[in-house]
Amino acid sequence: MLRYAVNRALLFIPTLLGMTAVTFVIMQLTPGSPFSPSAANGITPEMIAELERKYGLDKPLYERFALYVWNSLHSDFGVSYQYRPQEVRDIIVRTFPVSLQLGTMAVTVAIIVGMTLGILAAVNQNGIIDYLSVTFAILFYSMPNFVMGFLLILGFAVWLPNFGIDFGFRVSGWEGPKDWVLPTIALGAAPLATLARYTRSSMIDVIRSDYVRTARAKGLAERKVILKHVLKNALIPVVTLIGPIFAAVGTGSFFVEQVFNIPGMGRYYVESMQTKDQPMILAVTLIFGIFLAFMNLLVDIAYGLIDPRIRY
Amino acid sequence: MTQSAAGRHPSPPEQAMDPVERVAGSDLLARAATVAEAEPGSLAALGGEGEVEVRQHASLWGDAWRRLVRNRLALIGMVIVVTFILVAILAPVLAPYEESEVVDVRLARYHPSWTWPLGLDRNGRDILSRMLYGARVSLLVGVVSYLIVLTIAIPIGSIAGYYGGFVDNVLMRGVDIIFTIPQVLLVLMFVNWRGPGLTNIFLAIGLIGWVTEARLIRGQMLLLREQEYIKASRVAGARAPYIVLRHLLPNSLTPIIVAATFGIPTAIFTEAAISFVGVGIRPPAASWGQMVGEASRPSDIQTDPHMLIFPVLAIGLTMLGFTFLGDGLRDALDPKGND
Numbered sequence: 066m067l068r069y070a071v072n073r074a075l076l077f078i079p080t081l082l083g084m085t086a087v088t089f090v091i092m093q094l095t096p097g098s099p100f101s102p103s104a105a106n107g108i109t110p111e112m113i114a115e116l117e118r119k120y121g122l123d124k125p126l127y128e129r130f131a132l133y134v135w136n137s138l139h140s141d142f143g144v145s146y147q148y149r150p151q152e153v154r155d156i157i158v159r160t161f162p163v164s165l166q167l168g169t170m171a172v173t174v175a176i177i178v179g180m181t182l183g184i185l186a187a188v189n190q191n192g193i194i195d196y197l198s199v200t201f202a203i204l205f206y207s208m209p210n211f212v213m214g215f216l217l218i219l220g221f222a223v224w225l226p227n228f229g230i231d232f233g234f235r236v237s238g239w240e241g242p243k244d245w246v247l248p249t250i251a252l253g254a255a256p257l258a259t260l261a262r263y264t265r266s267s268m269i270d271v272i273r274s275d276y277v278r279t280a281r282a283k284g285l286a287e288r289k290v291i292l293k294h295v296l297k298n299a300l301i302p303v304v305t306l307i308g309p310i311f312a313a314v315g316t317g318s319f320f321v322e323q324v325f326n327i328p329g330m331g332r333y334y335v336e337s338m339q340t341k342d343q344p345m346i347l348a349v350t351l352i353f354g355i356f357l358a359f360m361n362l363l364v365d366i367a368y369g370l371i372d373p374r375i376r377y
Numbered sequence: 378m379t380q381s382a383a384g385r386h387p388s389p390p391e392q393a394m395d396p397v398e399r400v401a402g403s404d405l406l407a408r409a410a411t412v413a414e415a416e417p418g419s420l421a422a423l424g425g426e427g428e429v430e431v432r433q434h435a436s437l438w439g440d441a442w443r444r445l446v447r448n449r450l451a452l453i454g455m456v457i458v459v460t461f462i463l464v465a466i467l468a469p470v471l472a473p474y475e476e477s478e479v480v481d482v483r484l485a486r487y488h489p490s491w492t493w494p495l496g497l498d499r500n501g502r503d504i505l506s507r508m509l510y511g512a513r514v515s516l517l518v519g520v521v522s523y524l525i526v527l528t529i530a531i532p533i534g535s536i537a538g539y540y541g542g543f544v545d546n547v548l549m550r551g552v553d554i555i556f557t558i559p560q561v562l563l564v565l566m567f568v569n570w571r572g573p574g575l576t577n578i579f580l581a582i583g584l585i586g587w588v589t590e591a592r593l594i595r596g597q598m599l600l601l602r603e604q605e606y607i608k609a610s611r612v613a614g615a616r617a618p619y620i621v622l623r624h625l626l627p628n629s630l631t632p633i634i635v636a637a638t639f640g641i642p643t644a645i646f647t648e649a650a651i652s653f654v655g656v657g658i659r660p661p662a663a664s665w666g667q668m669v670g671e672a673s674r675p676s677d678i679q680t681d682p683h684m685l686i687f688p689v690l691a692i693g694l695t696m697l698g699f700t701f702l703g704d705g706l707r708d709a710l711d712p713k714g715n716d
Contacts (some may be wrong), residue, residue, distance in 0.1 A: 083554035088566065095570040203450070209646050209698035211653055211695045215673065215685060223682050237675055316559040320650055324673065335654045338569050346569065349561055358557045 070366050080358055088350045089130050092343055133347075136197035142369045147340045149376070153348045161352070163239055164322070164329035170245060175310065179257040180303065183264025187299075188291060190269060192304035198261055205258035210317040214251035214324035221247060231376060237326040246323045252317050264303050271299040278341040301372045308364040313358050410427060424448025437710075444709040451705020465516035470653075477661035486681045496683045499671065503706035505628055505662035508687055510606065514664040515695065518578055518648040519641040525583025527633075529592035535621050537591070538598025549595065552588045560585055573659045578651070581660050582644045590644060593636055597629035631710045638703030642696050649692050 117123050124132070136142070142153035182202070186195040205213070222236045235244045271277060272295055280290045319331035326332075330349055337345035445451050450574070453705035459543030460499035464471065474480060479501045487497040495504040537548040555563070601607060602625065610620050651657035653673075658664040665688040 067642075080554055080557055082444060084558055087554070087558065087563075091563075091566045091570055098671070126548075197607060201698070204697070207642075207696040208693055211648065211650060212689050212696075213687045215669065216693070219682055219686060219689075223679060225459070236678075276623075297425075312559050316561040319561070319565075320653065323654055335565075335656075338565055338654070338656050346566070350558070350566065353562060354558050357559060361557070377384065 069369060073362060073365055077358060079205065081355060084354045084358070085134060085351060086130070086292075088347055088354070089133060092347050094128060094130075095341070095343070112345075137348075137351065143344035145337075145342055145345050147342040147345065149338060153344050156345065157330060157348060157352060160328060160330040160333050163327060164318050164331055165254060167239075167245070167248055167322070167329060168311075168318055170249045171314050171317075172256065172310060174249055175253040175260055176254035176307075178253075179260030180264050180300070182257075182261040183303075184268060184296070186261065186265045187268030188273060190272075194264075199265070200267075202258040202261040205254040206262065208255060209320075210251050210255060211320040211324050213254050214248065214321050217247045217251055218324070227309055239327045239329070244325075244327075248321050248327060251324065251343075252314055252321045255317070256313055259310070260303065260306060263306055264299070267302050268295060268299040271295045301368075302365065302367050304371060308361040311360040315353060315357055396416040439711040441706075442677065445705050447707065448705045450701045454698045454701025454703075454705060456704050457694060459511060460679055460696065461695050464514060465512040468507070468509040468513045473490075473501040473507040474502075476507065476510040476663050477502060478506070486677075487686065488681070489683050495687050498668070498684050499681075500678070504668075504684065504687060507668060508665070508691060511663045511665040511668060511688065511691070514575065514658060514662070515645045515648065517575070518582065519645045521579045521585065522552050522582035522648075523637060523641050524645040525579060526587045526590050526644075529583070529587040530594055530624070534591040534594025535598055537656060538595035539602060539621055539625065541599070545595070549592075550589055555585070555588050556592075561647065561650065561698060565651060568651060572658055574663070578648050578657055581648050581651075586640065586644065586647075589641065590633070590636055593632060594629060596630055601625050601628055604623070635707045635710060637705065638699060638706055642699035642703075645699075646692070646696060 114123075122129075138288060140154055142157070145151050145153050145156055182198040183262050186198040189195050208216075218236045221232060225231065233243055234245075234246050236247060237243050277290060277294055280294050281287075285293075318329060319335055321327070322329045322332040323335055330352075333345065336342075336350045337349070406450055445455075480503050482499055482501040485499055485501040487493060487501075489496040493503055493505065495508065498504050498507065509704045533548055533552075537545040561582060563585045567585065568577055571577040571580065598621075607620060607624055610624060615623075648657055648664065651667070652664045652666030653670040655670055657665075658667050660667060668688040669692070672678075672681070672688070678685060
């Protein structure tokens with residue numbers, strides 16, 4: 066087990082380097098810089114040359130890459146073109162916690178509600194709870210998060226207030242719990258549905274297995290059968306879903322933050338796309354990629370720990 | 378799905394009967410009908426034939442079709458998807474106005490009425506017309522991007538899976554690395570590099586989305602290449618390209634079709650998402666995502682929600698339709714799920 070974990074962790078390094086290289090090369094190929102000469106802003110070609118020297122843009126590609134990796138390792142991602150003189154690091158330090166909070170809330174809600182729904186549905190198979198949760202799951206499952214976000218806004222902030230029903234949820238900003246509810250639902254709905262569906266089918270598989278029949282046959286109470294025998298085995302495969310869910314929530318936050326005007330890393334990312342703020346784009350892509358790859362690593366190792374049948 | 382339906386079924390031509398099929402069984406007529414269905418045609422060509430009740434002799438496609446139409450959600454999904462495709466193709470015929478034709482600037486944000494069923498947008502353009510043309514963009518993105526995906530994924534997946542070993546290792550490590558980076562991130566970077574516009578969206582989604590399908594195809598190849606009939610083919614002297622094209626790929630068709638019902642909506646959604654944040658399609662061309670982005674200023678949402686709701690619903694409904702259809706297809710084509 067330890068050896069597997071170490072191996073898996075070592076594989077992490079070339080993955081990171083490859084990822085950095087891919088993003089770096091694409092960014093270098095990207096034409097356009099924030100300093101386009103024009104009559105309006107009075108930037109001359111000489112000033113551009115000066116600026117490019119300052120940001121190291123005149124060096125050969127491999128040298129810039131090595132320098133970038135070296136600097137990144139020291140958490141120095143350069144200065145944001147758009148928000149000069151703010152450093153990319155400072156912007157990320159400021160905005161990442163917001164995204165992390167939103168993401169954590171969404172994942173938590175998805176895991177708790179999704180698994181509970183899945184379990185309840187499987188235990189009451191073909192009952193009313195099952196029917197309702199399957200219907201909700203399939204509706205949420207296919208809904209893109211920004212579509213979900215706008216539906217929530219239209220519902221809770223535009224139409225329901227017309228009928229005198231107002232929960233007081235706010236749909237712009239990130240100050241308090243009233244701002245958090247709708248974005249969390251928008252971001253968490255799809256993973257919630259995925260988890261509910263997957264948990265349900267995994268539970269049903271186990272419920273139909275021979276050893277569960279044996280447990281029932283020897284007269285165990287249904288509650289005990291489910292809690293002691295079914296749950297443990299049924300929830301193991303569900304763990305593999307957690308990795309992809311982190312990825313979905315992570316990238317989903319770009320769009321949800323845009324919809325709800327949340328000052329998180331995702332919104333800054335989209336903004337820097339629009340303004341060609343290269344250091345910012347590169348840094349956020351990397352941090353996102355590293356974060357998600359790391360989560361995947363943890364999930365893989367956790368899976369090995371939970372399921373004793375897996376031997377590496 | 379009644380027994381009497383078999384009687385009403387027109388008798389199929391004699392030559393449609395497969396000699397092998399004729400050997401056993403009693404209900405020759407119905408069996409021949411199934412064989413006729415088994416022609417390697419498209420799923421759609423199998424239309425109404427599903428009425429015949431022939432349980433144990435059904436072919437893969439005929440059987441799958443029957444299971445598909447019996448699934449209520451899959452039927453709803455099929456209706457949505459077919460409507461979407463028709464609307465997209467017929468957009469120029471159906472749309473009362475041109476894609477970016479300004480009806481009347483002074484009437485901008487006009488709410489839905491008899492004259493303009495979905496209202497006018499902030500620039501005074503007819504929302505219905507733009508929605509219809511937007512469907513076109515979505516369909517194009519789905520189809521073209523997915524074709525690019527398959528063009529890349531099939532050779533790479535086949536080579537990796539068939540040869541295995543070193544080639545497989547090199548190809549799949551590369552795929553693994555691309556796979557680690559969230560795809561939306563890469564697509565955003567690609568359009569940032571190449572600029573907005575439809576062609577670049579096709580390329581971005583196609584050039585980045587192939588990794589999932591390449592993995593799938595590789596897995597299929599690995600699974601199938603150890604089968605007896607492949608060994609037999611190899612012993613008989615068939616070369617690798619022949620085996621791959623003639624045996625392995627046709628036998629991997631089912632998972633590829635199922636993957637397509639998830640890959641195409643993913644492409645459609647990706648276009649909507651990047652157009653929504655303003656780096657996708659080039660205005661004034663219409664796309665549902667772009668319309669959502671344009672209508673989503675907080676002040677507009679309160680006063681003119683009609684500009685937002687229709688494109689939002691269109692994206693949601695299309696996704697829902699593909700999900701229903703995809704789920705239904707997967708269940709229908711899965712031989713293990715046989716009733």
